[in-house]
Amino acid sequence: MADQVSLEWLVQSLRRLPGVGVRSAQRMAYHLLQHDRPGALQLARALEQAVASVRHCRMCHTFTEQEVCPTCLDPQRDHAQLCVVESPADQAALERTGAYRGLYFVLMGKISPLDGIGPQDIGLRQLLDRIDEAGGSTAGPVREVILATGFTAEGESTAHVISQALKARGIQVTRLARGVPVGSELEYVDLGTIAHALVDRR
Amino acid sequence: MADQVSLEWLVQSLRRLPGVGVRSAQRMAYHLLQHDRPGALQLARALEQAVASVRHCRMCHTFTEQEVCPTCLDPQRDHAQLCVVESPADQAALERTGAYRGLYFVLMGKISPLDGIGPQDIGLRQLLDRIDEAGGSTAGPVREVILATGFTAEGESTAHVISQALKARGIQVTRLARGVPVGSELEYVDLGTIAHALVDRR
Numbered sequence: 047m048a049d050q051v052s053l054e055w056l057v058q059s060l061r062r063l064p065g066v067g068v069r070s071a072q073r074m075a076y077h078l079l080q081h082d083r084p085g086a087l088q089l090a091r092a093l094e095q096a097v098a099s100v101r102h103c104r105m106c107h108t109f110t111e112q113e114v115c116p117t118c119l120d121p122q123r124d125h126a127q128l129c130v131v132e133s134p135a136d137q138a139a140l141e142r143t144g145a146y147r148g149l150y151f152v153l154m155g156k157i158s159p160l161d162g163i164g165p166q167d168i169g170l171r172q173l174l175d176r177i178d179e180a181g182g183s184t185a186g187p188v189r190e191v192i193l194a195t196g197f198t199a200e201g202e203s204t205a206h207v208i209s210q211a212l213k214a215r216g217i218q219v220t221r222l223a224r225g226v227p228v229g230s231e232l233e234y235v236d237l238g239t240i241a242h243a244l245v246d247r248r
Numbered sequence: 249m250a251d252q253v254s255l256e257w258l259v260q261s262l263r264r265l266p267g268v269g270v271r272s273a274q275r276m277a278y279h280l281l282q283h284d285r286p287g288a289l290q291l292a293r294a295l296e297q298a299v300a301s302v303r304h305c306r307m308c309h310t311f312t313e314q315e316v317c318p319t320c321l322d323p324q325r326d327h328a329q330l331c332v333v334e335s336p337a338d339q340a341a342l343e344r345t346g347a348y349r350g351l352y353f354v355l356m357g358k359i360s361p362l363d364g365i366g367p368q369d370i371g372l373r374q375l376l377d378r379i380d381e382a383g384g385s386t387a388g389p390v391r392e393v394i395l396a397t398g399f400t401a402e403g404e405s406t407a408h409v410i411s412q413a414l415k416a417r418g419i420q421v422t423r424l425a426r427g428v429p430v431g432s433e434l435e436y437v438d439l440g441t442i443a444h445a446l447v448d449r450r
Contacts, residue, residue, distance in 0.1 A: 052298045053311055059294035060265075062287035064279045070267065072337055075298070077266045079311060080356050083299050085264035090295040092261035093280070093288045096254045100281050109255055109281060135274055154282055233271070 107169055108134050108152040124148040126189040130208060132156050132196060135233040145241040151176060156195060157204040165207050190218045192247055196232050220247040309371055310336050310354040326350040328391040332410060334358050334398060353378060358397060359406040367409050392420045
């Protein structure tokens with residue numbers, strides 16, 4: 047199999063996907079080449095298109111194809127509330143509860159000293175700028191920041207660091223209530239629990 | 249998030265990979281867009297290149313970029329032995345043993361009535377053609393076919409069907425030995441395996 051340069055390269059490239067080891071990558075490559083070549087080409091085009099067009103919302107930092115995402119532009123939402131989440135998946139989970147009508151700030155990560163991810167890597171600077179900017183805007187200032195990072199060790203330290211930085215600015219900082227089971231990632235929690243945790247925030 | 253057409257399409261496209269559900273696909277998409285855009289573009293190019301250049305060996309049916317793969321062309325190998333395997337991964341496992349110097353035929357699947365996969369879908373016709381063709385070639389005829397399909401229900405029925413078709417042609421058909429795996433304690437081996445090992449003792 048010394049000539050299988052393209053196949054080997056495909057397997058290596060698939061391994062860059064998170065959670066995909068060499069055997070999974072092989073299985074994926076064989077499946078696509080044997081049973082789903084249109085799917086392989088569709089995936090190639092989707093990757094290129096997403097890399098070309100998906101960027102970060104200037105206000106909330108989530109993935110969007112506009113300069114500012116539709117959620118941040120929505121005049122129906124409460125611009126005085128800002129919910130801080132780790133990822134777009136967490137934001138989507140909160141949206142599905144229907145229990146929150148404020149805005150978001152998506153950290154796109156969490157503080158994780160073991161992985162060398164500190165406060166500057168999760169957009170803390172951008173979050174503070176976002177809040178300062180809102181103070182001078184027509185939409186009015188942010189009055190409450192709801193910390194909805196995960197209830198893991200990293201999520202808690204992330205919430206703690208943000209909380210310290212915001213309290214110095216005189217902004218009300220709340221945290222999702224501990225209705226969320228400790229040790230779980232927000233995106234995997236059932237919607238009722240998330241809704242209760244929103245109501246009971248403290 | 250109504251504007252995330254590219255992101256949604258990327259998630260849908262990633263779901264065409266085997267074993268990838270909607271949450272894994274989301275995680276993959278977020279990871280690539282947030283942390284590894286070069287990896288995303290590399291994967292796109294690898295997919296396109298593999299689809300364009302990887303095809304099936306005319307002789308053994310495995311993936312190759314040539315008309316006939318290097319293994320089939322190797323004059324050092326014993327052209328009188330043909331080992332039938334389910335997949336290139338199984339072929340690679342046999343190659344790693346260093347214990348086999350014959351040729352291969354890769355079914356690229358196995359008979360699975362529940363999935364609607366019958367004898368015609370796993371290249372039984374091509375296998376018979378391959379053997380008939382070898383009979384008239386300078387490399388000499390195939391004298392022994394070693395059935396190395398898996399020891400699962402599907403692998404066993406696949407072996408049975410091929411075995412029936414080949415015996416009618418007067419070719420010696422053998423099957424990989426069933427027995428106790430090397431390195432295992434007898435008390436942890438399942439009873440069916442022990443029973444087979446007893447019957448096949450040598």
